Amino acid sequence: MNVKPGWLLLLSISAGVWSIQFVVNNPVLYNPLLQDTGLYYDRYLREVIEVLETDPHFREKLQTANTEDIKNGRLSKELDLVSHHVRTRLDELKRQEVSRLRMLLKAKLDSTNIQTLQMDHASLLKQFEHLDPHNQNTFEAKDLELLISTATKDLENYDAERHEEFKRYEMLKEHERREYLKSLDQEKREREEKRMQELKEKHRQHPKVNAPGSVAQLREVWEETDGLDPQEFNPKTFFKLHDTNEDDVLDEQELEALFTKELEKVYDPKNEEDDMMEMEEERLRMREHFMKNVDANKDRLVSLEEFLKSTEKKEFNNPKEWETLDTKPAYTEEELQRFEVELRDKEEELKRKAENLRQEQELLKERGKALEAQRREYQQVTVPPHLYHLKLDRKSAACESYRGQTLVRINSTTSIQPVKAPAEHEGEVRNNLPAEPPQNLPLHT
The missing domain is CATH 1.10.238.10 (EF-hand)
Incomplete structure (x- = not known):
C-alpha cells in the first residue's frame, strides 16, 4: 500500500519512534500489540487509524492530503463523509476508551483513598487531551483532531x-x-x-x-x-x-x-x-x-x-x-548533587513508610493476641454436647458424669479429663440422676 508522506506522519505517530507500515488488508501481519509508542492511549490511536484506512472516501482524501492538512486538523473534517459502519466502529472504540479511562480514574482515586459519593466523569476526563470529554458516546471530527494534535505533541517530547x-x-x-x-x-x-x-x-x-x-x-x-x-x-x-x-x-x-x-x-x-x-x-x-x-x-x-x-x-x-x-x-556536578539529595529524600520517605507499616503490623499482632485471648475465654465457658445433662458447679469447675460411670473435671486449660468415680459414691450418683436425659436444655451454662 503506497500512501502520501503526509499520511505517513500519522502512521509514524501511531507507531511512535518505532514507525511501522499499516497492513490493513492482512490481519495476520498487522497486530496492534506488536508495536508500542509508550503513550497511554497507544492502542486507541492505532485502532482509530486502522478503521479510518478501511473507508474508501477517507483513503482517497489521504492521497491528496499534505502534512499540514493532517497536523492542523483540516483532514478531520472529512470524517463526516465516511461510511456508516466506519462511524459506528469509531463510536464503539471511543466508548471503550472512555470506559478504560474511567477505570484508570477509579483506580487512581482508590489508591489515594479519596472517597467521593458521586464521581463527575466529565470533569475528570478533561485531564485526558486525546478525546472530547463532553461527548462520551460518539466519535466526532473534534475527536480525530484532538487525537492527532495530542499524539504529535506528546511524541515531540x-x-x-x-x-x-x-x-x-x-x-x-x-x-x-x-x-x-x-x-x-x-x-x-x-x-x-x-x-x-x-x-x-x-x-x-x-x-x-x-x-x-x-x-x-x-x-x-x-x-x-x-x-x-x-x-x-x-x-x-x-x-x-x-x-x-x-x-x-x-x-x-x-x-x-x-x-x-x-x-x-x-x-x-x-x-x-x-x-x-x-x-x-x-x-x-x-x-x-x-x-x-x-x-x-x-x-x-x-x-x-x-x-x-x-x-x-x-x-x-x-x-x-x-x-x-x-x-x-x-x-554536571551540580545536577548530580541535586539528584543525590532527591535520592536521600526518597530514601527517608521509604523509611518513614516502612516504620508506619511496622507499627501497623505490631498493632495487628496485639489485636490478634486480644482476639485469641477472647476466643479462649469463650471456650472455657462452653459446655461440650455430651455434658448437656450434667449439673456443673462453676466455682469448683467440676461435675458428675452421667449414670455414675465417671466424674468429669474441666481444668483451667479447658481440657476435659474423665476421672473414675469412687466406689462408695457410685450408687448415690446413679440414684440422683434422672432415668432419661431431659430434653431442650440450653447449649451453654
Whole structure:
C-alpha cells in the first residue's frame, strides 16, 4: 500500500519512534500489540487509524492530503463523509476508551483513598487531551483532531524524555560507584579506582566514528552492509535499498538501522567497559543529528527529495568528526548533587513508610493476641454436647458424669479429663440422676 508522506506522519505517530507500515488488508501481519509508542492511549490511536484506512472516501482524501492538512486538523473534517459502519466502529472504540479511562480514574482515586459519593466523569476526563470529554458516546471530527494534535505533541517530547531518563541513569550509576568506593578501605579503594579508570580509558580507545548522514558513513553501510562497490555509491539507489517497506520515505526505525556499523565501533556487549544503555542513547543522538540536517519539513520522515538535497550540502562531504558520549559527561556536578539529595529524600520517605507499616503490623499482632485471648475465654465457658445433662458447679469447675460411670473435671486449660468415680459414691450418683436425659436444655451454662 503506497500512501502520501503526509499520511505517513500519522502512521509514524501511531507507531511512535518505532514507525511501522499499516497492513490493513492482512490481519495476520498487522497486530496492534506488536508495536508500542509508550503513550497511554497507544492502542486507541492505532485502532482509530486502522478503521479510518478501511473507508474508501477517507483513503482517497489521504492521497491528496499534505502534512499540514493532517497536523492542523483540516483532514478531520472529512470524517463526516465516511461510511456508516466506519462511524459506528469509531463510536464503539471511543466508548471503550472512555470506559478504560474511567477505570484508570477509579483506580487512581482508590489508591489515594479519596472517597467521593458521586464521581463527575466529565470533569475528570478533561485531564485526558486525546478525546472530547463532553461527548462520551460518539466519535466526532473534534475527536480525530484532538487525537492527532495530542499524539504529535506528546511524541515531540518523547525524545527529550528519553534523554532525561538516560541522564538520571548515568547519575544513578555514578552515585552507586561513589557509594561502593566509600565502603572500601583505602587500599582496596585505590585499587578499584585504578581498575575503573583503566576500563574507562579502554572504552575510549575505539576507531573514528563517522558523522551520521555523511558520505563516509553512508559509503561504509553501502560497502559493509549492502556488499556493494564503494566506488559505485549512488544516493538514490542507497535510499531505495534502505526504504525497506517501500513507502518512499525513510522513517526513524529505518534511519537508526543505518547507524549500527558506527555503533559497533564503540560498543560491544561482551566488553565490561561498554554500556549498552549508552549505545542506545548514542543511536538516538545520531538519528536526531541526521533529522536536523535532512528533515526539512520536520515531519519526522525523510523523503527521497530531502535525502538527495542533503547530499549536495558541504557538510555531506566534509563533516566534523562525531563526538561520542565519552567525550563529555551527560550531567554536571551540580545536577548530580541535586539528584543525590532527591535520592536521600526518597530514601527517608521509604523509611518513614516502612516504620508506619511496622507499627501497623505490631498493632495487628496485639489485636490478634486480644482476639485469641477472647476466643479462649469463650471456650472455657462452653459446655461440650455430651455434658448437656450434667449439673456443673462453676466455682469448683467440676461435675458428675452421667449414670455414675465417671466424674468429669474441666481444668483451667479447658481440657476435659474423665476421672473414675469412687466406689462408695457410685450408687448415690446413679440414684440422683434422672432415668432419661431431659430434653431442650440450653447449649451453654
